[in-house]
Amino acid sequence: MEKKRDPKVGTGKKPKGSDRRLYTDENPKDTVGIKFATPTDARKTVSKVKKVKKPFARKIQILTVGEQRAKVMGKSQVANIFKKGKESIRRQHGVKKKTSRKNKT
Numbered sequence: 459m460e461k462k463r464d465p466k467v468g469t470g471k472k473p474k475g476s477d478r479r480l481y482t483d484e485n486p487k488d489t490v491g492i493k494f495a496t497p498t499d500a501r502k503t504v505s506k507v508k509k510v511k512k513p514f515a516r517k518i519q520i521l522t523v524g525e526q527r528a529k530v531m532g533k534s535q536v537a538n539i540f541k542k543g544k545e546s547i548r549r550q551h552g553v554k555k556k557t558s559r560k561n562k563t
Contacts, residue, residue: 497536499536
């Protein structure tokens with residue numbers, strides 16, 4: 459069976475039968491590194507994300523990844539730094555966090 463060629467751009471998925479795993483980084487220069495080993499690293503990451511020229515949703519997504527990874531590793535202080543960073547970005551963009559409302563009868 460002949461191997462399919464790698465996609466040139468876009469899909470983010472590996473071709474069937476390919477040896478590559480998970481997803482490919484189509485543009486590695488566009489990647490934002492996330493450090494969360496210490497609270498200082500987390501603060502630096504949050505400030506870097508705030509400065510980077512990316513859409514609002516992408517910034518929130520980057521900080522959410524950091525927050526979730528820190529939570530899983532039991533670093534609640536670091537997770538809170540990422541959470542506060544997300545709140546700060548939301549305030550800058552004037553977006554309020556969605557909350558569920560209970561029906562009043």
